[in-house]
Amino acid sequence: MRKIFVFLLCLFLSCNGYAASLINDTEVEQILSELVAPLAVAAKIPDGRLNVHIVNSDDFNAFVMGGEDVYVYTGLLTQIKSPDALQAVVAHELGHTLGGHMAQMSQRMSAEMTRAMIIQALGIGLMAIGGDPSLGAGVLAGSGGVAQQSMLAFTRDEERIADDMGVKLMIDAKLNPDGFIDVFNQMSNLTGALESRINPNIINHPLTSERLAHVREKIKHIDSEYKPTNAPTTEQRTEYELARAKLVGYLYNPSRVETMYPKSDKSVAAQYARAIARMQSGNLDDARVGTSNLIASNPENPYFYELLGDIEYQLGHYDDSIDAYEKSLSLTNTAPQIETALALVLTERRKPGDITRAIELCKRALLSEPAPLTYWVLARAYDDGRADWARAEYYHLMHQDDKAREYARRAKQALPHDSPEYIKSNDILNNGQ
Numbered sequence: 001m002r003k004i005f006v007f008l009l010c011l012f013l014s015c016n017g018y019a020a021s022l023i024n025d026t027e028v029e030q031i032l033s034e035l036v037a038p039l040a041v042a043a044k045i046p047d048g049r050l051n052v053h054i055v056n057s058d059d060f061n062a063f064v065m066g067g068e069d070v071y072v073y074t075g076l077l078t079q080i081k082s083p084d085a086l087q088a089v090v091a092h093e094l095g096h097t098l099g100g101h102m103a104q105m106s107q108r109m110s111a112e113m114t115r116a117m118i119i120q121a122l123g124i125g126l127m128a129i130g131g132d133p134s135l136g137a138g139v140l141a142g143s144g145g146v147a148q149q150s151m152l153a154f155t156r157d158e159e160r161i162a163d164d165m166g167v168k169l170m171i172d173a174k175l176n177p178d179g180f181i182d183v184f185n186q187m188s189n190l191t192g193a194l195e196s197r198i199n200p201n202i203i204n205h206p207l208t209s210e211r212l213a214h215v216r217e218k219i220k221h222i223d224s225e226y227k228p229t230n231a232p233t234t235e236q237r238t239e240y241e242l243a244r245a246k247l248v249g250y251l252y253n254p255s256r257v258e259t260m261y262p263k264s265d266k267s268v269a270a271q272y273a274r275a276i277a278r279m280q281s282g283n284l285d286d287a288r289v290g291t292s293n294l295i296a297s298n299p300e301n302p303y304f305y306e307l308l309g310d311i312e313y314q315l316g317h318y319d320d321s322i323d324a325y326e327k328s329l330s331l332t333n334t335a336p337q338i339e340t341a342l343a344l345v346l347t348e349r350r351k352p353g354d355i356t357r358a359i360e361l362c363k364r365a366l367l368s369e370p371a372p373l374t375y376w377v378l379a380r381a382y383d384d385g386r387a388d389w390a391r392a393e394y395y396h397l398m399h400q401d402d403k404a405r406e407y408a409r410r411a412k413q414a415l416p417h418d419s420p421e422y423i424k425s426n427d428i429l430n431n432g433q
């Protein structure tokens, strides 16, 4: 049962055959969406169409697909310390789209290469895996590795154009173009030792030092009157810190959490990361104390109540867990993951009214996000043919098509022919849609 909540935060979708998995989390998605919104306006992307996806991978990487879907890796999110730098990363990636590099790229690449791209490609990181230079050296320096790199990655010119366009986007968006300097400095820290051993003429990919110098030059020529009036607010900076801390607390082992947030660090973010890490390692009592302290000093933060709900649930305190999630929801607008978590605990407790409320919460969560776990909870709540339909949807989203069809067939046998669930089951059987 404790496993469920790991699953809840890190909802592993196998996304259209990509090799990496995505993370759904309301808190992290919320702040990232806010941070990229000015860039969407500057890039003339219609309101609400630029989506940020979080890829669960320790690589320092990001990329854009289809012009409106930005994929940011947890390895980059946890390393990048300023939201301005994150905005620069996204601006650079949008620069590839605006520069038309994606079209040329897809012509060059077969489907298999597209698959590899999610793991390896785009320009932002050479391959800073855990910052260990020896890991990357073989791939970059070996001839095979170089060939692969030059086919998969953007060219040197394309990277420079994307940087130029990215800086321009940052300025059009009234953001802080120094974010580019932050991100290249961060990359140099990760790849510096590696890059110093590489001959720049044998790789297609521009070195970080070269890009840093180029961007510095660009920024030098910005109008001295320029003011980044849309730069992240103090509140957004705090929220970004907390989102980073959350990812670190959930995804990294306790010793790594300790290194990034040592006990001497008394910041709210550090306390948050440590409380989550304690929960993850099963130290629930300490996790609860830490979380209660966070709530006492930040009573308006919905996500601290979310964490308390997770911990109380794992302690078996359903009433306290439900109270904490209800409080959390009362402080947020749309929070499909929290709605799903609450629905899950309600299906465990089963007091009068709990199941009705759980179904209502799942339906609301599914309106904002069709997540497999929500269907799974919904299946627990229903006790008729609709349960089989919900299981069919769950397996469909998990790309387990045989099971999806099996449950869809069962659902059809039990459901009235004019019910929406019957029709949806039919859809799953007909086209996997």
Ligand SMILES: [Zn+2]
Binding pocket: 092, 093, 096, 122, 123, 124, 154, 159, 162
């Ligand atoms: Zn690039």
